[in-house]
Amino acid sequence: MIFSAASRALPLRPGPNRIETDRRTELPDVNECQICRTPAPLVPGLCDGVAGYRLIRDPWAGRPSFLDGNLHFSCLAESEKNPVFFAEFTHMLRAGHEEVDSLDGTPPPLTRMGLGMRQIFSGSECRVFESGVSDRWMVVRRTGPWFRLRRADLTDIERGRTPLSPAEVTPYRLPMDLGGVDDMSLLELLSALGVNGTGPQPTWRAPQPLPDEARGFLANHAKTYTPVTFEDEKHA
Numbered sequence: 001m002i003f004s005a006a007s008r009a010l011p012l013r014p015g016p017n018r019i020e021t022d023r024r025t026e027l028p029d030v031n032e033c034q035i036c037r038t039p040a041p042l043v044p045g046l047c048d049g050v051a052g053y054r055l056i057r058d059p060w061a062g063r064p065s066f067l068d069g070n071l072h073f074s075c076l077a078e079s080e081k082n083p084v085f086f087a088e089f090t091h092m093l094r095a096g097h098e099e100v101d102s103l104d105g106t107p108p109p110l111t112r113m114g115l116g117m118r119q120i121f122s123g124s125e126c127r128v129f130e131s132g133v134s135d136r137w138m139v140v141r142r143t144g145p146w147f148r149l150r151r152a153d154l155t156d157i158e159r160g161r162t163p164l165s166p167a168e169v170t171p172y173r174l175p176m177d178l179g180g181v182d183d184m185s186l187l188e189l190l191s192a193l194g195v196n197g198t199g200p201q202p203t204w205r206a207p208q209p210l211p212d213e214a215r216g217f218l219a220n221h222a223k224t225y226t227p228v229t230f231e232d233e234k235h236a
């Protein structure tokens, strides 16, 4: 097929055509949501990212690709392709050192390190995974969104409290065209960036919207859990 200069010079149009065009001609911006292609700051409980070296297949890409970038949890939960992501993501959580097929399926295969976690709960809404080497857990909703928990979070859940997102700073470069950021509340800012949760309104330490079945399981689990490390106490 021959592309003329005129056809290449066509302006990008909004809507699905634009997404397709971006996918083919530009490297995706890892700061953008890989589903809707709008800015996606990392806000625990509302948006998180998958690094390219995890070698998780990108079900939203127009051609075989590995996911590399952020995902709005709202986009993920609404996507009809989230079962594919859920299967790939939860497999990676459990996997150790393993080979995965290259993007075009031809040898040699690629090697990746999974997180080596073990599944400790499987319910109708989510699965829960536990690290064997540190006091870390991951709750993954069957619709895709995932939540990282530390020992202090497990203690909160055991005491009937809702764990809050970490109080750490996550740098994020705001898009140039946002305007008027100084006058925005956090909620307005997140909304302008397309991050809309369905749960409680976010604050700088947002309550983590865990499924009830995960909270119930983890509250019991905390009673018998033996810590692997005591690093959380050191920083408490």
Ligand SMILES: [Zn+2]
Residues within 6 Å of the ligand: 033, 034, 035, 036, 037, 038, 040, 071, 072, 075, 194
């Ligand atoms: Zn999105």
